[in-house]
Each structure stands twice: as structure tokens, then as C-alpha cells.
Amino acid sequence: MRPDxxxxxxxxxxxxxxxxxxxxxxxxxxxxxxxRLIESQLCTQLGVSRPSLREALRSLExxxxxxxxxxxxxxxxxxxxxxxxxxYEVRELVEVEAAGRCxxxxxxxxxxxxxxSLSAFEExxxxxxxxxxxxxxxxxxxxxxxxxxNPILEEVHRGLVARxxxxxxxxxxxxGRAQSSLAEMREIYESIAAGDEKAARKASKRHLLKAKAAxxxxxxxxx
Amino acid sequence: MRPDxxxxxxxxxxxxxxxxxxxxxxxxxxxxxxxRLIESQLCTQLGVSRPSLREALRSLExxxxxxxxxxxxxxxxxxxxxxxxxxYEVRELVEVEAAGRCxxxxxxxxxxxxxxSLSAFEExxxxxxxxxxxxxxxxxxxxxxxxxxNPILEEVHRGLVARxxxxxxxxxxxxGRAQSSLAEMREIYESIAAGDEKAARKASKRHLLKAKAAxxxxxxxxx
DNA sequence: GTCAACAGGATTGTCTGACATTCTTGCAAT
DNA sequence: ATTGCAAGAATGTCAGACAATCCTGTTGAC
Numbered sequence: 319m320r321p322d323x324x325x326x327x328x329x330x331x332x333x334x335x336x337x338x339x340x341x342x343x344x345x346x347x348x349x350x351x352x353x354r355l356i357e358s359q360l361c362t363q364l365g366v367s368r369p370s371l372r373e374a375l376r377s378l379e380x381x382x383x384x385x386x387x388x389x390x391x392x393x394x395x396x397x398x399x400x401x402x403x404x405x406y407e408v409r410e411l412v413e414v415e416a417a418g419r420c421x422x423x424x425x426x427x428x429x430x431x432x433x434x435s436l437s438a439f440e441e442x443x444x445x446x447x448x449x450x451x452x453x454x455x456x457x458x459x460x461x462x463x464x465x466x467x468n469p470i471l472e473e474v475h476r477g478l479v480a481r482x483x484x485x486x487x488x489x490x491x492x493x494g495r496a497q498s499s500l501a502e503m504r505e506i507y508e509s510i511a512a513g514d515e516k517a518a519r520k521a522s523k524r525h526l527l528k529a530k531a532a533x534x535x536x537x538x539x540x541x
Numbered sequence: 542m543r544p545d546x547x548x549x550x551x552x553x554x555x556x557x558x559x560x561x562x563x564x565x566x567x568x569x570x571x572x573x574x575x576x577r578l579i580e581s582q583l584c585t586q587l588g589v590s591r592p593s594l595r596e597a598l599r600s601l602e603x604x605x606x607x608x609x610x611x612x613x614x615x616x617x618x619x620x621x622x623x624x625x626x627x628x629y630e631v632r633e634l635v636e637v638e639a640a641g642r643c644x645x646x647x648x649x650x651x652x653x654x655x656x657x658s659l660s661a662f663e664e665x666x667x668x669x670x671x672x673x674x675x676x677x678x679x680x681x682x683x684x685x686x687x688x689x690x691n692p693i694l695e696e697v698h699r700g701l702v703a704r705x706x707x708x709x710x711x712x713x714x715x716x717g718r719a720q721s722s723l724a725e726m727r728e729i730y731e732s733i734a735a736g737d738e739k740a741a742r743k744a745s746k747r748h749l750l751k752a753k754a755a756x757x758x759x760x761x762x763x764x
Numbered sequence: 765g766t767c768a769a770c771a772g773g774a775t776t777g778t779c780t781g782a783c784a785t786t787c788t789t790g791c792a793a794t
Numbered sequence: 795a796t797t798g799c800a801a802g803a804a805t806g807t808c809a810g811a812c813a814a815t816c817c818t819g820t821t822g823a824c
Contacts (some may be wrong), residue, residue, distance in 0.1 A: 380603030404693040
């Protein structure tokens with residue numbers, strides 16, 4: 319009897335791919351906030367039928383990446399600064415906790431991954447590619463959240479970050495923001511590497527406060 | 542120019558009602574964990590077509606109230622104790638924060654509502670109606686979360702609590718649990734009424750730890 | 765008797781097409 | 795310029811269909 323390797327590769331359905339494509343499109347800022355999404359257009363663009371598309375839209379609605387108003391259809395929500403602030407606050411709560419937990423339990427091999435992702439961000443930070451900056455920074459957090467020992471914390475964090483992804487690109491392109499971000503992230507990394515839970519929390523908190531401030535500035539100046 | 546009264550009463554669609562009915566059915570424990578949901582059955586029971594039902598299911602899937610495995614369809618997830626623990630931990634993080642914030646900002650009128658809901662729980666606690674106990678206790682938390690000044694915190698909390706609703710009924714029916722729960726909740730109330738943020742956090746934390754312990758006991762003994 | 769292959773039924777994934785309801789927009793009339 | 799209306803566009807919902815996949819009970823082989 320061969321060991322029951324639970325390798326049942328769950329077949330990717332059209333549904334999942336549709337959701338993924340749409341999510342990616344939204345997160346990468348393809349649609350303007352407030353703009354409406356037309357079902358028939360999306361159907362032809364994505365090559366799926368309307369029922370399938372609507373299933374995908376419901377998933378994204380539950381993730382709060384789109385809003386569906388009855389009889390008006392799906393649209394990209396325009397985040398107010400108040401909502402964004404509320405999200406940043408909860409994100410701080412979650413991320414600080416995760417950083418602290420991570421400091422006392424990350425395995426050595428994952429720590430190396432964290433260092434790598436920090437290097438990747440360093441490289442991106444010295445360029446002007448703000449998309450690369452956002453992506454590599456997201457990698458950095460992901461590793462921390464993945465090693466905090468609590469998958470729910472990770473899940474909640476992912477949901478929150480997705481909803482403010484719109485700001486992140488803008489704030490990262492503020493002059494000097496990437497460099498100071500790098501310094502803050504390095505602090506977080508050093509604390510985690512040292513296994514210093516308290517320091518990790520502090521560093522994480524500092525970083526979040528600055529990121530929030532940068533987001534506010536970029537919002538006030540832009541649009 | 543008259544003030545823009547945003548009174549557009551959004552019409553309730555069949556979709557929303559379907560989701561609500563299903564969610565209620567799940568939360569009230571109508572389905573056994575692990576049991577599968579048959580689309581065609583649900584369609585006839587709810588009186589909706591399959592495309593509509595599937596939209597509703599996607600919403601619930603995103604809320605993690607059901608799982609949809611490709612080619613196997615929707616099912617009620619069977620929560621492992623590890624997952625439940627993870628959820629309780631994040632819930633503690635969120636609820637403690639909310640209680641603390643609430644203590645320093647709840648308006649007098651809402652405080653009275655909180656007191657009322659505490660009385661309601663007191664009455665339920667002295668009965669043997671564990672459903673009423675769970676419901677009134679949920680009211681109590683809801684008021685706290687609604688007055689913590691951060692709607693996102695409230696949203697996250699609701700999502701977490703929904704996922705462990707299965708345990709709550711069971712643990713509340715443990716002998717003596719309702720009464721000690723009452724004492725803990727009264728402590729929380731007193732702290733909030735006194736505007737003592739620190740005490741509110743502590744009381745909330747104590748309550749959560751005990752609730753978690755009760756859930757564990759009921760899980761080990763039950764099933 | 766136990767285990768493996770198989771056939772049939774059940775269920776899901778997805779599509780097409782349709783129609784009533786509701787929103788939007790442009791035009792006409794005052 | 796504002797109001798009212800009508801045509802068009804878009805959504806909400808349904809019915810029905812069919813292939814792909816899963817589950818189950820039966821048959822057959824050892």
C-alpha cells in the first residue's frame with residue numbers, strides 16, 4: 319500500500335482563475351476608484367460567461383475589493399481617509415503582534431528568506447520602480463506574517479493590506495519614502511533576527527506609523 | 542439647494558436574502574460540521590435558481606462559513622482545535638483592543654444599551670436556554686465593538702466570531718459557564734462604565750481566556 | 765473472503781439564452 | 795434653465811442543458 323500522499327492537486331477551476339485575474343487587475347490599480355465595472359465587458363475580456371463572472375464578483379465583494387450596489391452593479395470602492403485610517407489602525411494591531419510573535423519563533427531558514435526579501439527591497443528602493451518597491455515590501459511582510467504562528471492573523475492581514483493597496487503605490491513614490499522605509503524595515507529585521515520580541519514590536523509600530531503618515535501626505539497632495 | 546439626503550433605501554435583492562438565510566442556518570448550527578450541501582436541494586428549499594444560489598455560496602465561502610472544493614461542492618468546514626485556537630487568539634487581540642477603546646469613548650446613551658444587554662444576558666444566564674445566552678452575549682460584544690470607534694475592528698471581529706459560533710453554543714451549556722461568564726462580563730461593563738481603559742482591557746482578556754478554556758473543555762468532552 | 769476494476773447515478777462546473785426591472789442619458793417641452 | 799419623458803443600457807434572476815468529475819454498489823478475480 320503506497321502512502322496516502324494527499325497530493326490531490328485540486329484542479330484550478332475557471333472560477334478561481336477569474337477571481338485571481340480580477341483581483342490582480344484591481345490590486346494593480348487598473349481601475350480608477352469609483353469607476354463601475356460592466357459585467358458584459360468583463361465577460362468578453364475574461365472569456366467567461368455571465369453566471370461565472372458574477373460568482374467571481376461575489377467573492378471579490380466579500381473581500382471588499384469591489385462593491386455591488388443592487389441595480390447598479392459592481393464598482394471599485396473609493397476609500398475615504400477615515401476608512402483608510404481605520405484600516406491602518408487595525409493593520410498596526412495585527413502587524414505589530416505578528417512581528418512580535420515572529421521574533422520568538424521564526425526558523426533559521428525562514429529568517430534567511432526574510433533577509434533575502436529585505437535585500438530585494440533594498441535594490442528596488444534604490445531604483446524608481448515604485449511597483450517593484452510595493453511588491454518586494456509586500457513579500458517582506460508576507461514572510462513575517464507567515465511565520466507568526468497564527469494563520470488567521472495572516473489571513474486578516476492579507477485582507478486589510480489588499481484594501482489599502484491603492485495608497486501603497488502612491489505613498490511609496492513620495493520622495494525619500496522608499497529609503498526611510500528601508501531603514502525601518504531593516505530595524506524590524508534586526509529585531510526579529512535577534513529574537514527580541516519587544517524590539518520587533520516597537521520597530522514594527524514605528525514603521526506602520528510612518529507608512530500611515532506617508533499615505534496621508536500622498537492622499538492630501540494627490541487627487 | 543436641499544441637503545443631499547442620502548436616503549436611497551437600497552432594495553433588498555433575492556441574492557442578499559438568500560445569503561442571509563443561509564448564513565443564519567449555518568450559524569444556528571443547522572448543518573453538521575463536515576456535512577456537504579447539495580446545490581439542488583438548497584435551491585428548492587430556498588426557492589432560488591442555481592446561478593443565484595451559487596452566487597450566495599461564493600459570498601459565504603469568502604466569509605469562510607463554507608468551503609467549496611472543486612468538483613465536490615460546498616460543505617460546512619470542520620474546525621480543528623488548532624484553527625479554533627488561532628481564531629480565539631486573534632479574537633482576543635481584537636476584542637481587548639475594542640474594549641479598551643470603547644472605555645474611553647462610548648457615549649452615555651450607548652452605555653445604557655450596554656447595561657441593558659448585560660441585564661438581558663443575566664436573565665438568559667439564569668435560564669437554561671443556551672441559545673438565548675449566546676444571542677444576548679453576542680449583543681453585548683456587538684455594542685462594545687460598535688463603539689470602539691473603528692468599524693474595521695468591528696468587521697474583523699464579526700467575521701471571527703461567526704467562524705467559531707459552533708463552539709459557543711456548546712461551551713455556554715457547560716455547567717456554571719453562563720454564571721461565570723456573567724461575572725466576567727459585568728467586570729468588563731464596570732470598567733467601561735468607569736472609563737478605565739486599562740481595566741477594560743484586562744477584564745476583556747480574562748473573559749476571553751476563560752471562554753477559550755471552556756470551548757476547549759466542551760470540545761474535548763463533546764463529539 | 766478480500767481486494768480491485770467497473771458501470772451507473774449523482775453532483776458539480778459552466779455555458780447559452782432569455783426576460784422583467786431598474787438605472788441612465790439625451791431630447792423635448794415648458 | 796428646469797422638468798418630464800422615452801429610448802437604451804445594464805443588472806437581477808431564471809430555465810435548461812451538457813460535459814467532467816466524483817461517489818457507490820456490484821461484479822469479478824485471486
